[in-house]
């Protein structure tokens with residue numbers, strides 16, 4: 620099983636001591652993928668501390684450090700679904716909590732903010748770079764464990780998160796009351812399961828209705844819909860950064876998709892066009908993904924929080940870039956070139 624060396628904990632704690640947050644790390648345009656891998660865990664500590672979470676929830680720094688190191692080790696080196704994805708999703712939860720003043724304004728409780736941050740860190744633990752339908756079609760061991768309930772990968776990510784929390788010296792919630800502890804685990808369960816795309820698609824109309832009506836602080840359903848919306852926004856946050864980040868991320872996602880497509884072909888199954896490196900037209904697929912999934916989500920966020928309008932604008936700008944790339948790509952595609960190198 621995974622192991623974390625005590626020297627690793629000491630090294631991170633020394634790095635965090637007297638270290639102040641990197642300039643502008645708390646701005647929406649900051650890209651967490653710029654942080655050195657060896658400094659990520661230290662920055663997680665600093666972000667928890669910056670939001671007053673360490674103080675408020677009596678988080679012990681060595682326990683939190685050990686937990687973070689286990690989470691980091693719990694990710695595989697898939698092209699996209701790796702530790703850097705988890706770190707960047709976590710960083711975005713820090714950004715929205717801090718910049719939209721979600722707790723001070725009473726949109727979410729401090730416990731919900733803590734659960735959101737921890738869920739972001741753990742939400743894709745031990746991802747293999749393949750989709751839920753791939754698990755089912757190829758009858759993986761995860762499918763045999765979870766396929767009857769659906770959300771196969773998300774149930775595995777949750778199981779891995781609970782396993783780390785139950786590892787000696789990693790229970791960051793041992794300063795919470797038993798009632799707060801069970802509430803926090805319920806939230807983490809709901810939030811990680813909410814990262815299943817199918818779950819999001821079922822909820823998005825209710826989230827749009829909530830944004831149109833205006834957030835009702837006395838409606839617990841609005842509180843829950845907002846938490847799921849925030850989770851999805853964090854999971855998609857690369858698309859709110861500049862074009863280079865947005866395009867690079869798409870590259871990584873399609874590396875995973877095309878590897879899955881190759882596997883499916885080798886198994887005699889026909890992959891989705893999106894997963895078939897011979898057929899997929901990435902710019903057009905990205906225009907669809909941004910139009911149908913990404914921009915609608917950040918439109919809802921911007922309707923609820925005017926400060927978030929810059930995020931919506933970034934996703935629209937990135938979609939425009941893909942539209943220009945698509946026109947250019949179509950011309951090159953016709954003349955036999957197929958890689959994204961033309962966009963470099």
Ligand SMILES: Cc1nc2ccc(C(=O)NCC(C)C)cc2n2c(-c3cc(OC(C)(C)C)ccc3Cl)nnc12
Nearest residue numbers: 813814815816819851854855868869872904905908912
């Ligand atoms: C750049 C980028 N392109 C993507 C292109 C297509 C798809 C895809 O699954 N299309 C299937 C059809 C039915 C829509 C996802 C993409 N994607 C994600 C992503 C989001 C996820 O789910 C949430 C977060 C709940 C939306 C889950 C998994 C992933 Cl990989 N993250 N970045 C990307």
Ligand SMILES: [Mg+2]
Nearest residue numbers: 742743814815
């Ligand atoms: Mg996921």
Ligand SMILES: [Zn+2]
Nearest residue numbers: 704742743854
């Ligand atoms: Zn994710």
